Amino acid sequence: MPVRPIRLKLIASLLAVLPLYSLASEWSYSGNNAPDHWAMLDTSGSFATCAKGTAQSPIDIPRASTTHINAASASLNINYQRSPLNLVNNGHSIQANVAGDSNLQFQGKTYKLLQFHFHSPSEHLFNGKRFPMEMHWVNQAPDGSLLVVAAMIESGKNNAQLEHIWSKMLPQKKGTHVAISQAQAPDLSMILPSASKHFFYKGSLTTPPCTEGVQWVLFEQPLQLSADQIGAFQHIFADNHRPAAAINQREIDED
Numbered sequence: 001m002p003v004r005p006i007r008l009k010l011i012a013s014l015l016a017v018l019p020l021y022s023l024a025s026e027w028s029y030s031g032n033n034a035p036d037h038w039a040m041l042d043t044s045g046s047f048a049t050c051a052k053g054t055a056q057s058p059i060d061i062p063r064a065s066t067t068h069i070n071a072a073s074a075s076l077n078i079n080y081q082r083s084p085l086n087l088v089n090n091g092h093s094i095q096a097n098v099a100g101d102s103n104l105q106f107q108g109k110t111y112k113l114l115q116f117h118f119h120s121p122s123e124h125l126f127n128g129k130r131f132p133m134e135m136h137w138v139n140q141a142p143d144g145s146l147l148v149v150a151a152m153i154e155s156g157k158n159n160a161q162l163e164h165i166w167s168k169m170l171p172q173k174k175g176t177h178v179a180i181s182q183a184q185a186p187d188l189s190m191i192l193p194s195a196s197k198h199f200f201y202k203g204s205l206t207t208p209p210c211t212e213g214v215q216w217v218l219f220e221q222p223l224q225l226s227a228d229q230i231g232a233f234q235h236i237f238a239d240n241h242r243p244a245a246a247i248n249q250r251e252i253d254e255d
Helices: 005-017 035-040 160-169 227-236
Strands: 076-079 085-089 094-098 103-106 109-119 133-140 146-155 177-180 198-204 212-225
Touching (some): 103 146, 109 146, 160 227
Parallel strands (some): 146 212
Antiparallel strands (some): 085 094, 094 109, 103 109, 133 146
């Protein structure tokens, strides 16, 4: 049965203001509520895909076996900008809900940027290499489909675009919200790695309910944050990554 347009609009509205991964039971990254137990935490079965899914994320990208395609990068057009943010510590990450019209186009479909957030250490690996952090930009099309842009983060230069958030506004306690004006917000177009190749694959959300059918676009070139900036995030979230899942013969493309 097709999903009614009204319902799609309601879902989009909810996703714009709520973390994509905090819509059900309590879960965490350690102890009895760690990733290995996510599927058992919701008695309704809505987390079952976390254990039974065959196209889960994150994964370890095996660079040697990726398929090289020229069309993927040509079909990717990212139009991110400086927009007001609602920064929140949701208990699982620092997430910035994005206002405004930041969007991207991929393979003829337009996706609106809903939010970005961070993981430490990185969730994806490149040839077995894990990075200190990873940044995700979560985007949604009018039909409800999701596309997540990801960039690994390595220790290096101070990230000037994120410095204002990092130095004054990182919410330390769960449930804390901080409103950031457009003037104070980072220019998201300046954060994206320049002249980077990409990996493309179909996967899932990396947090419950682990929904599959998510298009992933990973920048090969990492971002840089200073050691102090990385340490400031890790002081709040020492470990909020999901271990890598099996690839299960999925195609991974590289432009």
